[in-house]
Amino acid sequence: MDLDFLQSLMGGEEMAAAETAYQDIWVVGEVSGEGLTPATRALLGKARDMANALGVYVKGVLFSAPESAGSEMISYGADTVYLLEGAGLESFAVEPYAEALARQIESGRPEIVLFNATSLGGELAPRLAARFRAPLFTHCMDLGIDEAQRALLATVPRLGGEYYEILISPSLRPQFATVEPGVLPAPFADPYRFGSVERVTFDDLPAGRVEMLGPYAGGLPEPPLSRSRVIVCVGRGVQDTEGVELARRLAAKLGGQLAGTRGALDEGWISEEQLVGMAGRTVRPALYIACGVAGAIQHMLGIAKTECLIAINTDPKAEIFPYADLGVVADAKAVLEELNKKLDNTPA
């Protein structure tokens, strides 16, 4: 049958474009324990909103996951879920994983592929982006769509999150992004949503050349204080070495390090390397817990770039309180003791 007239009616170019066009939003998800990780759920919710704006489908991708995880993806917004499996995909290995995903992308031609900015996403997204000569926006704090250009708008952190830049790649497809876990709102599940879960089996994936050998039990070199993510700081107000020990234990539990003020140094509780402030280290942790610290300007200068500052001090007029995200008027030792106790009782 001669369809030329139809083609000219519909615009030949558009039809040709439709054949090769990249469309749909894919979410490469992760499963832990019982089901999808919270970050994966949130990513599906975001993908759903963007897909509605573009008028396309959301497709989920999981590696060696149970059918139930596929159904869960549908309840959070996916229309189709691909469960990739086969020799090499049983547990994470970057080369077979990347190869399977690349083949799936080649045949499915998504316009956007989203990952969580976890280790899995961090391993796969750059490799896939390089393979497709495509843009990759990493650690996104938000995502949007420029509807006129039909392109992803990615809000990425600069200078470690002091400000953000909005990036767009108008012409390259697919577009890849990793989204920082915990920044997107949790979506609602709709257990009655309809969709399909498809198993895709690969039988000729390359063997991974990297061997994952399990947890590392040995000691690790302490990172310098200036790069520590969590710091528990003692000032003269922790009273004695017992207070310092409680602070050290809390730091260890939070995966952080102990530091101190000049007051603490003078008491002999900390070493020169652990002094924070004008005469000591400048730090920029995500969390700084100041215990019995007055908040002298010389000390505060060293912690100006702390993201979350918690101060415990018995003096409600302590200088440190106006800087703190949370000020606690209480005895530092007693609160440290309670914190250690509560953290012991919560399962990791």
Next chain:
Amino acid sequence: MRIVVAIKQILDPEGITVNRRRERIFINREERIINPADKCALEAALRLKDAHGAEVIALSLGKPAADDALREALAMGADSAVLISDKALAGMDAPTAAMVLARAIERLAPFDLVLAGQTAADTGGDQTAGRLAELLGLPQVLQALELSLDGGRLQVVRLWDGKPVRAAVSLPALVAVSPLAPPARYPHGARIMNAYRQMQVSVWTAQDLGLTPEELTPNIESRGQVFPPERELGTVVEGPPAQMAGEILSLLRMRRLI
């Protein structure tokens, strides 16, 4: 063993302040430094060199000023240095930069190990290493803290979602070193003089690498900056220790710090 280390020169973030209220970025002190993670990568290379002997080649893509970063690498103990610098390469985006670096690394073949930093502290790109591995057809180990050579295999302690795990890979391979890895040694005074007086930094242009203008056309645009709101004044609470500990933990949970 030949090790190529990719080193990016960046503006020292400590010299930059972001005024959120005025939505402006001020450069108070224009000091260029080696990206912190890259210094850790260089240190990892030098430790392998100390233990097993190796030729360490420092590679940077940037403005002519990046010569300083490479001299510092030479002073620390790198054996040679290559700077890819060309006006045609200004304003490159991340995919292009990785492609150019990969082209240069291919030109440095044969090599056993390519080291990069996990992430650049200015752009926070966190993708060049993985891109390089793919473009060079190498296996990759990211977020590395410790490297050691055991027979022909590289043993790596790396972070996986924040927890240390062990991995092993045969060479050649690409390893991205975490900024949390052991920090770099200080160069010896005499080596610093030497690095400037006697050692050479080779300079390669876009043409040397056979790069065409089409390959270098940027495809990523900025639509401007967003500034997070000024930090709000916090709250001060008072009460019995157990309750106060509860307040602290709930804030930590809310901010996803635990």
